[in-house]
Amino acid sequence: MTAIIILALALAVLQTVTIILFWYNRKVVEQWVAMVEDVKYVQKRAQEYGEHLKIVLSMDTYTGEPVIENLLKHSGDFASDLEDFQTIYSFDPDAEPPSQEEIANEEEED
Secondary structure, three states: OHHHHHHHHHHHHHHHHHHHHHHHHHHHHHHHHHHHHHHHHHHHHHHHHHHHHHHHHHOHHHOOOHHHHHHHHHHHHHHHHHHHHHHHHOOOOOOOOOOHHHHHHHHHHO
16 A cells, blocks of 8 residues: 555656656747747848948948958858857758868868
8 A cells, every 4th residue: 555655656756847847848948949049130130231241342432441341251250150050059950060170160260
């Protein structure tokens, strides 16, 4: 009789722990998805900024301006970094994260 009571209590504890872990896992996944969406938004904004800089650089007044050219290069690098970040943290199983060699090459360029 006591074995049945112990098993029933163990089952109740196990069910409670399972429910709590399920709830926790759901919250973590929700935060992960929100983070990926935020990265996509920031990446989109960085690309828009880079396109705007290209337009400004193509203006006769700013043609060949080194500061704007550097801004354009940095905005492209930033968008690329965000794309790598998005690839690493996305749920897309087909997406391949950047290799260590690609990361090292990008760091050498900086």
